[in-house]
Amino acid sequence: MANYVEVIKPPGPALPAPAVTPMKARVRRRLFVDRLASRLVTLGGVVIIAAILAILLVIVAEVYPLFRRPTVEPVGPAAEIAARLDSTPLAIGVDEYRDIAYVVSGGEVQFLSLDEGTPLKVMPFQADNGAIATVSSAPGKGAFAVGFSDGRIIPVMVKFTVSFPNGIRKVEPDISMADPVRVDVNGRPIRKLAYTAPESGPIIAAAVDAKELEIVTIRERKALIGPSRKEESRVHLSLPLRGEITSLIIDERGDNLFAGTSFGQVMRVALTNPNHPTIAGSVSATGPGGPGVTVLGFLIGERTLIVGDASGGVSSWQLLRDTQGTEALHQIYSFQRHDAPVVAFAASQRDKGFITVDASGAAHLNYGTTGKTFLTVQAKGQGVTSIAFAPKADGFVSVDAAGHLSQWALHNPHPEVTLESLFGKVWYEGYDQPAYVWQSTGGTDDFEAKLSLTPLIFGTLKGTFYAMLFAVPIALLSALYASQFMHPTLKGLVKPVVEIMAALPSVVLGFIAGLWLAPIVEKIAPGLLLMPIVIPALILCTLLLWRMLPTRGRLWLKPGGEVFFLVPVALLGGWLAIALGGLFESLVFDGDYRSWLLRVLGLTYDQRNSLVVGFAMGFAVIPMIFTIADDSLSNVPQHLRAGSLALGATPWQTAVRVILPTASPGIFSAIMIGFGRAVGETMIVLMATGNTPVMDWSIFNGFRALSANIAVELPEAPEGGTLYRVLFLAALLLFMMTFLVNTVAELVRLRLRRKYRSL
16 A cells, blocks of 8 residues: 655635736726716616606607697586577577577577576566567677567667676676667568677678668767767668578678578679679589578688588588689588588687587587588587587587576587698688698687698708708818818818817808898809809810829829818808809890799899808708718728729729728718707708798798797797697607608618618
8 A cells, every 4th residue: 555644734814815917906996986987877778768758758648738639528417407488499699608509589688697597687578569479690609680570670789798706717608789780671570680780880781571672771870079970771682592582691891691492593793882782603502402591600701601401511602713813602612411401600709719519419519611511419409499609618518499408518619620621722711722731820719720831841851951951061062172183281170160160050051041141042043053064164174274284294283282272262262153143134034034034933132041041050060971971981990991092993983983982871861960950950041041931942032940949939829729739739740750761771871881881
C-alpha cells in the first residue's frame, strides 16, 4: 500500500480580498448610467405616446356627441294632461320653459300648467255673433289670428311674463287682442286663414269660398304731427285652380302668399303691391293629379316652405331664380313619408328643425337643411289636431281632438350635423344648387349654419401643394449640390445658416408675407411668371459661354465654388424677368393682367393668394427638407461613390444614379416631414391668405385651411356648441391626416431601405 503523508500548515492571517480596480468601477458606473438612461428614454417615449393618446381621447370625447342620435321621452303628469275644452282644439302653444301651454278652441284660449296638469286661466275672445272657424298658421310663435264664422278675424298675441320672487321662477301668461277686422263684407265664414304682421302693417288673407280669397292690407302711416293714420286696402282674388283651397300661409315679410289645393297644387300670389296682388305661378307639389295639400308651413327665416299632403308626403320648397331671373318654387328635399295624411306642422324657433304629425298621431322630427328625419314618436290619443315646438327646441307638445295634451322632452343639440352635411354637398337656402360651404355664423337667428369641412380640407391640401411645389425642388437640389459638389468649407457655413432659417417664427413669416410680400407679388406677378423661363435660360447660356472658354481660363474657379458664380447669374435672371414683366404684360395681357384673367379666364386676383402662401410656407419648409435630405445624401457610404467614379462615371452621374437612389429613403422621409409641417401650418396661412373657404385650384385665389380655421373660430365658439365640436372634429382630421402621412412615409421608407440595403 502506498503511504500518504498529510502536511498540515500552521494557521496564518487571512488574505485580504482583491481590491476593485478603478477600471471595473468605471465600467459598473457606466453600465448603471446606461441602464438608467435606457429606462429614462423608455419612460419618456411611453409618456409621449400616452400624452398623444390622451390628446386624441380628449378630441374624440368632444367630437362624439355630434353623432349621437337624438332622444325623446314623454314627460308631465302621467305623460298626458286632460284639457277641459268645450270644442275641438284648433291650435296649441307653449312657453320657453315648458311650464305653461295654451290651447285655442271654439271661443277661448285656455292656459294649463304642464307641471301639475291643471288649468290656470281661461280668456275668451271678443266674439259677438260668430264662433271661431279657423286659426292662422304658426300659432306656436305667440302671434296669430283667429277667424270667425261671421267673416271677422282678431289678431292675438300670447305673452309670458317671467319673474323670480324669492328666487323661484314664476311664469304669468296673458294675451292681447287687437281690434277685430272685417275681412269679408258679406259675412261669410273664414274657411282658411293666413296672417302676418311686418313692420309696415298686418296682412290678412282668408279663403271664404273654394277658390276665392279676400286679402286685406293695413298700413299705418305715422305723421310728424298728430296721431298716426291707418290705410286699409281690400282685394278680392279668384284663383284659377282645380279643386279648392285647403291651406294658406304668408311669409313674415308679406311678399308672398302661398295657397295649397285639394289637387296637390301650391299657388304663389305676389303681394309686393298690396293693391294689385298678382298670381306668380304654381307648382304640382305632390305630383300630377296627386293627393291634396293638407299643411303649409315655414321654417325659421321663412325662406323654406314645407308642404304636407293627404298621402303622408312631406317636402321642402324654396323660391329660386331661373336663368331669366324669374322666381319659381323648386323642390329641395323629400322627407320620410307618414302612413296617414299630414294634419299638423310646427317649426323650431332655434334652427331649421320641424315636426309633422299625421292623422294617426305619428310625429316625425325632421331637419330642413339636411333633409333628414331623425326620429318618429307616437302621440297619445286619437286625432291629433295641433302640435307646437318649444321655443328652446328642447321639447314639444300636442293636443288631440278630445283635448288631451301630450308632452315630450327632446335632446337634439346638434341637428345640423350629419356625415353628409360635413363632407357632402348641401342645398342651402338661397343657393341655386347644392354646394360645399363653410359659413359658421350669421347676423340673425334665422341664419342657416353651413359647416361643410370639405372646403377646409381642400384649402389645406391646396396650400400644402403650392408650398411643396415651391419648396421641394429648391430644397432637394440644394441638398444634392451641398452634399456632393459644394466645397466642405463653404458647406460648413451654408448649412448652419439654412438650419437657422427653421428657427424663424411662423407668425413673423406670415406677417411679412401678408403685409410686405403680397403687395410686391401683385405688382410683379407677370415677372414671376417669366422667372421659371428666364433664369434657367440664362444659366444655360452662361454654361455655354463657360464651355467656350479655354481650359486655362476655367482653372481659376475651384471645384465646389460654382455657387459664387451661379448665384449672381440667378439673381440677374430674376431681375431681368421682373424688368421684362411690364413688356410681357403689355403684349400678352393687354396691359392689365388682372383684368385679362377676369375677362378671359374668369379668374379673380386676390392680393393674399395661394402664390404668396406658397412662397412664405415654402420658405418655412425648405430648411427642414434640406437638412434631412443633406444628411441622408452625405451618409451614403463613400465606397459607392468611389466605385462609381473609378468605373468612369462623372460626379453628376454618380450623384444622380448612385447617391440619390441610395439616399431615397431619407429623402422621402424629408419630403413627408415637410408635408406634415405644411399641413399643420397655421399662422402663415392665417395671415398670408384671405381665409376664404372656396374650392378653386387657381393660384391667384385664397383659401382657408383646417388649422387656420380652428385658430380663427375657436375663440368665439360657445363651449359645447355645434361649432365648438365641429372645430374639434377638424382637429381630429388634422391628427388623422398627419398620422396617415407619417404611416405611409414610414412604410415607403422601409421598403426603399430594404431595396437599397444590399448596396
